[in-house]
Amino acid sequence: MRRVLRMTGRGESTIDALLQPLYRTWAARPIPVRATILAAMGQIELHLSAVHASAGPAGDGVDAAIAEAREVIGRDVFSDDGAALEAVVGRLLTARGWRVSVAESCTGGLVAERITSVPGVSRYFDQSVVTYSNAAKTGWLGISEALLAEHGAVSAPVARAMAAGIRERTGAEAGLGVTGIAGPDGGTPDKPVGTVAIAVALPDGTSSRVLRFLGDRTQIRFQSSQAVLDLLRRSLER
Amino acid sequence: MRRVLRMTGRGESTIDALLQPLYRTWAARPIPVRATILAAMGQIELHLSAVHASAGPAGDGVDAAIAEAREVIGRDVFSDDGAALEAVVGRLLTARGWRVSVAESCTGGLVAERITSVPGVSRYFDQSVVTYSNAAKTGWLGISEALLAEHGAVSAPVARAMAAGIRERTGAEAGLGVTGIAGPDGGTPDKPVGTVAIAVALPDGTSSRVLRFLGDRTQIRFQSSQAVLDLLRRSLER
Numbered sequence: 299m300r301r302v303l304r305m306t307g308r309g310e311s312t313i314d315a316l317l318q319p320l321y322r323t324w325a326a327r328p329i330p331v332r333a334t335i336l337a338a339m340g341q342i343e344l345h346l347s348a349v350h351a352s353a354g355p356a357g358d359g360v361d362a363a364i365a366e367a368r369e370v371i372g373r374d375v376f377s378d379d380g381a382a383l384e385a386v387v388g389r390l391l392t393a394r395g396w397r398v399s400v401a402e403s404c405t406g407g408l409v410a411e412r413i414t415s416v417p418g419v420s421r422y423f424d425q426s427v428v429t430y431s432n433a434a435k436t437g438w439l440g441i442s443e444a445l446l447a448e449h450g451a452v453s454a455p456v457a458r459a460m461a462a463g464i465r466e467r468t469g470a471e472a473g474l475g476v477t478g479i480a481g482p483d484g485g486t487p488d489k490p491v492g493t494v495a496i497a498v499a500l501p502d503g504t505s506s507r508v509l510r511f512l513g514d515r516t517q518i519r520f521q522s523s524q525a526v527l528d529l530l531r532r533s534l535e536r
Numbered sequence: 537m538r539r540v541l542r543m544t545g546r547g548e549s550t551i552d553a554l555l556q557p558l559y560r561t562w563a564a565r566p567i568p569v570r571a572t573i574l575a576a577m578g579q580i581e582l583h584l585s586a587v588h589a590s591a592g593p594a595g596d597g598v599d600a601a602i603a604e605a606r607e608v609i610g611r612d613v614f615s616d617d618g619a620a621l622e623a624v625v626g627r628l629l630t631a632r633g634w635r636v637s638v639a640e641s642c643t644g645g646l647v648a649e650r651i652t653s654v655p656g657v658s659r660y661f662d663q664s665v666v667t668y669s670n671a672a673k674t675g676w677l678g679i680s681e682a683l684l685a686e687h688g689a690v691s692a693p694v695a696r697a698m699a700a701g702i703r704e705r706t707g708a709e710a711g712l713g714v715t716g717i718a719g720p721d722g723g724t725p726d727k728p729v730g731t732v733a734i735a736v737a738l739p740d741g742t743s744s745r746v747l748r749f750l751g752d753r754t755q756i757r758f759q760s761s762q763a764v765l766d767l768l769r770r771s772l773e774r
Binding site: 400405406408409410417418424425426428431437438468482483515516519 | 638640643644645646647648649651652653655656657658661662663664665666667668669671672675676706719720721753754757
């Protein structure tokens with residue numbers, strides 16, 4: 299018996315520290331539950347397994363351990379059945395009968411690509427835009443040049459305007475906006491490479507975050523996509 | 537000394553058969569050139585290496601072998617310096633001072649994501665759309681419902697209209713269109729899962745292909761992205 303808990307939002311060391319007391323409990327059980335943490339970009343996996351020495355798989359202990367870990371980690375857990383974040387988001391959208399559209403800058407299509415990697419996505423996704431330049435943000439999304447000039451393209455107000463703009467333009471209930479500096483060029487002292495603003499616009503309001511990621515262009519782009527999908531997940535689970 | 541020739545467009549067995557006479561020549565040289573073929577989705581790599589037993593790396597033999605292989609394989613070779621197809625396309629666009637925009641359906645953003653994975657892409661890319669539904673194809677790209685009804689969304693005429701539509705909408709010199717059935721659902725006897733139509737619209741005309749790929753959703757999407765980027769490459773190298 300083996301199960302995987304997937305989570306995002308906190309670092310590996312924080313998660314590991316939170317789980318330490320559980321590791322000791324699990325190891326002391328008659329059928330010990332073994333735990334392994336795997337950290338990838340923007341995602342942490344807790345692999346739990348237990349094997350009864352004489353009688354083969356011992357599922358109950360693993361299921362109980364999954365529940366205990368969920369209790370400790372809380373809302374950072376996004377799946378306990380192997381589902382990827384984009385699939386979890388798809389289920390939440392389907393449950394509400396909502397659609398999602400994306401306006402992406404630095405991720406260049408990655409968020410839409412991840413959303414549409416899930417079979418059956420046409421139930422909740424029909425269109426998206428990549429607005430890489432300022433002119434594209436103005437042209438496709440109606441973002442004013444004044445807003446871009448005042449805050450810069452990589453800012454919470456512009457991410458919020460992108461999310462609200464794509465939502466309005468497409469009629470989708472959920473609009474996502476991502477704008478950032480994926481590097482290697484384009485960083486400034488104020489906004490170094492890895493600075494990313496994300497926003498989620500829903501019928502009841504808009505949430506946004508400005509984040510700073512480490513890594514190369516690929517890693518910054520992936521973490522940005524993970525962050526905006528996770529902000530959508532948390533907003534839909536509320 | 538080790539170099540990699542990357543190519544796309546023909547199958548591994550065809551490429552291997554073409555290269556057989558060269559393998560024998562290379563193996564018989566005073567400093568033998570060793571060849572290994574690696575086939576991945578939509579791409580074949582020929583790895584060539586040579587080591588002089590007494591005097592270390594033997595670059596000249598490998599460079600000569602690369603030239604001989606290029607001669608035999610011809611235009612299917614897209615790089616001999618390790619560059620990915622999206623980077624090669626970026627160089628070709630930069631050389632002409634052209635921009636590219638994409639209208640994607642089944643690939644859901646993957647083509648734009650690959651194009652924008654290359655640092656410095658803002659020189660030749662500023663915007664793109666994902667038009668997954670028919671309504672989105674009509675709304676963003678001005679594709680008529682009559683055309684969609686007559687040929688179906690997965691057809692050369694619709695791919696051509698997508699490429700021409702995004703080109704017209706954005707003012708980019710190069711417009712790409714991709715529409716297909718990535719599966720697992722949506723296939724028909726006429727157009728099974730894996731059927732994909734691609735098109736490249738340039739100032740001097742539009743090229744298109746209807747292809748049929750094998751594999752799962754991820755593989756079909758990647759091969760579709762590879763095919764449209766390669767059609768653009770061939771059009772720009774003409």
